[in-house]
């Protein structure tokens with residue numbers, strides 16, 4: 001099949017980056033690169049979704065990577081996975097072809113961050129404010145590559161997602177879940193929230209370091225990797241509920257400029273001019289907006305791991321970015337660092353230390369693997385599960401749809417991804433955010 005037809009098939013089947021913000025896969029694969037990195041790091045604590053996929057579908061994942069290598073014209077594909085997953089590595093090794101290799105990552109956080117990953121595997125530094133293609137690399141998440149295989153070889157759209165449901169639930173599990181499944185149904189499937197919480201809990205979509213708070217009726221989307229239930233007084237929840245205005249006031253009164261946040265910041269350590277202590281100084285003492293906030297990847301290490309005073313440079317950086325964008329100011333930092341910080345190697349944060357620091361030991365358990373997919377009686381499917389413009393519904397209330405049918409499209413010339421129904425049923429609601437379908 002020629003490149004344009006394969007790319008179109010990936011686009012038409014709605015494949016987007018499954019491990020991050022949902023960047024449309026066809027767009028990345030239209031670039032030319034010398035290397036494709038399969039991001040199988042899954043470095044957030046408590047999550048097992050990508051590992052489950054790799055255990056169940058190693059061959060399909062490898063074929064997806066081979067396709068990505070061919071499409072970008074790359075000469076090599078690198079599977080970046082933590083060295084500790086020896087069972088997965090030995091399975092993957094059986095399917096490797098000559099252009100593919102495995103790179104064993106350290107068990108540290110955030111090795112799955114794209115810029116950290118590119119340095120770890122290739123010793124190339126992505127410029128400040130840049131993306132891997134600036135140094136000839138395309139990075140695709142493990143689940144995205146599996147979806148690329150399905151789209152190209154089987155013409156299957158993205159309608160399911162591997163999700164880890166864990167935390168304070170009775171029976172943590174990992175399973176393939178129909179897109180649009182409400183989180184309440186997944187928690188029910190996990191035997192419910194632990195009784196000792198007396199219904200005082202919060203839910204995180206994603207990992208404990210970068211996840212966001214969501215309500216019980218929030219549906220699973222193409223980028224959902226995990227659902228974690230925490231007691232409402234857990235440290236992670238407390239940090240997520242903090243408001244930037246309060247953090248700024250706290251910074252004014254007691255940030256001691258100790259630089260602990262900067263010393264562990266992964267962007268500072270790969271040579272970028274990102275200094276979270278200076279970000280705090282800019283808002284607390286200088287009363288100005290430091291444009292280096294644009295260089296923050298929001299990994300959360302400064303807040304969860306480093307700061308002795310529970311301050312959050314991450315939250316302040318996010319707030320500054322929003323204010324700068326409101327004023328029409330874009331990231332002015334694009335320097336290509338000459339080298340990484342000399343002590344970087346010794347400043348990597350081991351996952352087990354992060355788990356202790358974030359008070360996650362209690363939830364650090366291997367979830368049960370559920371082999372049959374979870375297909376509920378009704379789904380609420382978001383029209384925007386990707387970067388770009390939202391898809392527009394092409395179905396009406398009362399219309400019957402079948403599993404895999406396109407229900408929302410993005411204009412041919414806009415960046416985005418089509419949306420497909422994850423179950424067969426009847427459309428019962430269409431609004432500007434989602435389409436609700438009942439069996």
Ligand code: SF4
Nearest residue numbers: 265296297299300302
């Ligand atoms: S969240 Fe903190 S540690 Fe992470 S990149 Fe931003 S400033 Fe650095």
Ligand code: SF4
Nearest residue numbers: 255257258259261307
């Ligand atoms: S670690 Fe905390 S106290 Fe120290 S400089 Fe950073 S924000 Fe301030």
